[in-house]
Amino acid sequence: MCSAQKFVMRMAGLTMVTRSRSRSRGSGAGPRGAGEEAAPVRKGEANAEGKKSHGPAKRQRKTQKLSVAYEASDNEKGEGAKLPEAPGWEPPDWQQQLVNIRTMRSGKDAPVDQLGAEHCYDPSAPPKVRRYQVLLSLMLSSQTKDQVTAGAMERLRARGLTVDSILQTDDSTLGALIYPVGFWRSKVKFIKQTSAILQQRYGGDIPSSVAELVALPGVGPKMAHLAMAVAWGAVSGIGFGAGKLGLQAWVWPPRPVMSQSPAAVDTHVHRIANRLGWTKTATKSPEKTRAALEAWLPRYGRVGAGRAALSLPPPLTSHLHRELWSEINGLLVGFGQQTCLPVRPRCHTCLNRSLCPAAQSRGGS
Numbered sequence: 001m002c003s004a005q006k007f008v009m010r011m012a013g014l015t016m017v018t019r020s021r022s023r024s025r026g027s028g029a030g031p032r033g034a035g036e037e038a039a040p041v042r043k044g045e046a047n048a049e050g051k052k053s054h055g056p057a058k059r060q061r062k063t064q065k066l067s068v069a070y071e072a073s074d075n076e077k078g079e080g081a082k083l084p085e086a087p088g089w090e091p092p093d094w095q096q097q098l099v100n101i102r103t104m105r106s107g108k109d110a111p112v113d114q115l116g117a118e119h120c121y122d123p124s125a126p127p128k129v130r131r132y133q134v135l136l137s138l139m140l141s142s143q144t145k146d147q148v149t150a151g152a153m154e155r156l157r158a159r160g161l162t163v164d165s166i167l168q169t170d171d172s173t174l175g176a177l178i179y180p181v182g183f184w185r186s187k188v189k190f191i192k193q194t195s196a197i198l199q200q201r202y203g204g205d206i207p208s209s210v211a212e213l214v215a216l217p218g219v220g221p222k223m224a225h226l227a228m229a230v231a232w233g234a235v236s237g238i239g240f241g242a243g244k245l246g247l248q249a250w251v252w253p254p255r256p257v258m259s260q261s262p263a264a265v266d267t268h269v270h271r272i273a274n275r276l277g278w279t280k281t282a283t284k285s286p287e288k289t290r291a292a293l294e295a296w297l298p299r300y301g302r303v304g305a306g307r308a309a310l311s312l313p314p315p316l317t318s319h320l321h322r323e324l325w326s327e328i329n330g331l332l333v334g335f336g337q338q339t340c341l342p343v344r345p346r347c348h349t350c351l352n353r354s355l356c357p358a359a360q361s362r363g364g365s
Helices: 003-027 043-052 094-104 111-115 127-141 146-158 163-168 171-178 184-201 210-214 221-230 267-276 286-294 324-338 357-362
Strands: 300-302 321-323
Touching: 094 324, 111 146, 111 324, 127 146, 127 184, 127 221, 146 171, 163 184, 171 184, 210 221, 267 286, 267 324, 267 357, 321 324
Parallel strands: none
Antiparallel strands: 300 321
């Protein structure tokens, strides 16, 4: 480095130190007197003096802490990041019992499999007419065997079963067509009243909510939930499977379970659930059985593997999971029609005879 460059660098260092010392003294003991000059300082001393200078402190920015909130999934809301806890009670052998019942029902040859409400409509009819026929078959099925309901529906369909045709049929003729269903005289009146409401308020279609369905004459909660499942493809509780008519294969996300509207539970389900010990305590009505089942039975379950709650719809995982709530009613109804009969159940042919408390109390006979 040439001497000229060294000189320039030296002068630059001198100037920086001079300014630094001037600022320090200006903020400390006061300004210099007029004409007073800073004494020359060597380069080494300048660096040392610059480090010791106490200029005005720079104002430091306050560090703001950002709190990041993550939106919890439906299963995690109210539980933080914890996984949802398993129910406090469940039947000890229900998974194996369910597998055994599926095995015994694999033939699908019970009356409910051929003559249930999802088989009584005209598949060639328009969707609106099909839904109406499903609702009518459910109204006729109350306190009536499936075979009798199917016969009545066949006679009605032969005359053209629509809202208009029913309203044009006189009461005596309608009674003759549906006889011998249970309480046929009352059902004639309810069918006429409901059909008139459907024509006036819904354009001949049926309502698409449980609340509106149960408001119709002669339609109870069980019928409403089954109509939602069979006609509209919406599972709103323990009942028949969705998408039976092919009108709406699956509704996803599923419609929420309506806590004030009980789900569909057949008398067969009520009887069998108590016999198998699927209720924590004995229940005295189908509605109480429904509530007891929904308290522990997972809505979605891994096939053959019991509890496995899912957040995905069954169509995406059909090879692994199935909708238990939509399966259980039809499964147990057929089981009750063939094996677990109301009177003299056939325990000796049942695969659950060693797992069933009722069978054990009967001696497995």
